[in-house]
Amino acid sequence: MTTIDEEALPKTSTVPQSHNEDSRTLALGSFLRAGAVFILLGLMLIGFTIAQPAFINIGNLMSILQAVSVVAILGAGVTVTLAVGGFDLSIGAVAASSVMAASYAMIVWHLDVFATVPLVLAFGAAIGLINALLIVRLRVPDLLATLAMMFLLSGLQLIPTAGRSISAGLVLPDGSKATGAYDPAFLLIGRYSLFATLPVSVVLMAVVAIVLFVLTERTRIGRLLYATGGNEVATRLAGASTTRLKTLAYVISGTLAALGGIVIAARVGRGDVSSGGSLLMDSVAAALIGFAVLNLRRPNVLGTIAGAVFVGVLLNGLTMLNAPYYTQDFVKGAVLVGALALTYGLGRNTDR
Template sequence: MTAQDNTPAAKSTTRTDDGIRDILRSGAVFILLAALMIGFTLAQPAFININNLMSILQAVSVVAILGAGVTVTLAVGGFDLSIGTVAASSVMAASYFMIVWGFGAGETVVLVLALGAAIGLLNALLIVRLKVPDLLATLAMMFLLTGLQLIPTAGRSISPGLILPDGSTATGKYDPLFLTIGRSSLFGVVPLPVILMAIVAVALYVLTERTRIGRLLFATGGNELATRLAGGPTDRLKTLAYVISGTLASLGGIVVAARVGRGDVSSGGSLLMDAVAAALIGFAVLGLRRPNVFGTLVGAVFVGVLLNGLTMLNAPYYTQDFVKGAVLVGALALTYGIARKA
């Protein structure tokens, strides 16, 4: 260091540069999000309309819920590739329970959530007990569920009047109370799925950031052996993470089923990638560089704003995935690049 570097002016300049880096590192995603919203508003003033903003939040609610599940598995050093198919299977299961078996809204919701928890528990069994790598275990579960959900209806989507494989006709219908989950709004403004998203985000934020269990989850992901030697129940923590992930994926499937009112065999196709994108963008939020629920929520909104704006500008649908990927790479590169220089 030269004599000039020790002058008050040089120290002031260094502090200013460090402050700018800190702001960019912690607020890169917010800066990009604000730039996107301003740009889309200037190009299409209807973008900033309250109804459109609520539409964006409703559209990203399922992605945020699934992304929160991904975040919990990332916290323990794992990764759940099956969440998209768990959500899709939950859509089919909810439809089957009501259309074919004639169940009501209450029992359908309970059974579907239990299904998601059971799938998460099975994933945990493969990973924790049988020591199957998490990517392989959840990938196998993804393929299993993709095929399994088609068997009860011989590959057909589920709607009232469904012709079953044995030639009979299903006589059930969607419970109107169930449909309110995806279609109703609080005070006619805030969609119910947005409220569910907020409840999930707050609950998981408190669990992961404000409780001993949350600290142990991150400790397991950081150094599982050290956490185990310190007395942490790492197997139970990993099991909890995958059960939470499966349950939240089923909740997302319930919201989708209630919104579309149909068990579509193609539902959930893009949910995995969007949820993962939201969770990864979350690494860049506030410069934390680790999985966090608040960041995942911001990441989901970021993706939703981007897609909604592109749609309003009539951008070709086949360019959207490229733009999503480019923005994801840019956000992460900016955050990690600034952190490295600092």
């Protein structure tokens, strides 16, 4: 009877090859999910630069950031309300009403920048507080409460001027003529650039992003905001006041919307009744794209800023390539669907 020398047999790996392949697939999927938005952004920058070399000029890049600054600021407000499990549909109407309020304060009431800015910011905070009272005290669903506020503000902003835009020489409904003018210092908010290249509105966007990032990601209040959105009952049982947290979120949202309206008013130099038409959808799109940034799958301020820049780069590039304006909304929608599908679709397939 022959014996088999086990040491002479070829050695085989104890780890199946399929396991290593699965690990590499998971790692690749995790990398793609975390960097999907930045990968696509990099590809767009390269593609638009090749197609139109002027795209990468510092002046054009600054104009992109200036164009998206208002959307990013409003999107940050939407992000905070999403963090507490809510949603603010009135943010675009608050911004548009703030444009009219700032114009009315200077053209009709002859106020200067130091009175107008605090007044408009207080107006936005008051709207946010009313939204919060409807939601947390009267138990009105957030979508219904903010939708009602959106319609209310859209009509209210037209009443003082009988539906006319506000500019120097405005004829009021009583027949009198407004003799005020925009404060030149106020216009600097939307038109001045630091060091001749960095617009003030971009600086404001950066300040809002940093402050809200620290608040939501590095403080106890921020953790409680997310906890409220994740499990309101558990957060309340842990001793936190979810009523105050939700109120804070909507007041921040209203204040940021008013700040966005101030930037718009300072940029255009008049109270245009049609201002703010697309602000709601653009800011919501930025906030939703932010879910895909770094694969966080939750509302986050830096993701929202990245989402706003992403959309701004896309639209600017299409404009420089003379793409028809009527295709822009379709492209924005396709990119939003693609970014979210890439994030959540890969997550479903690779997390198994």
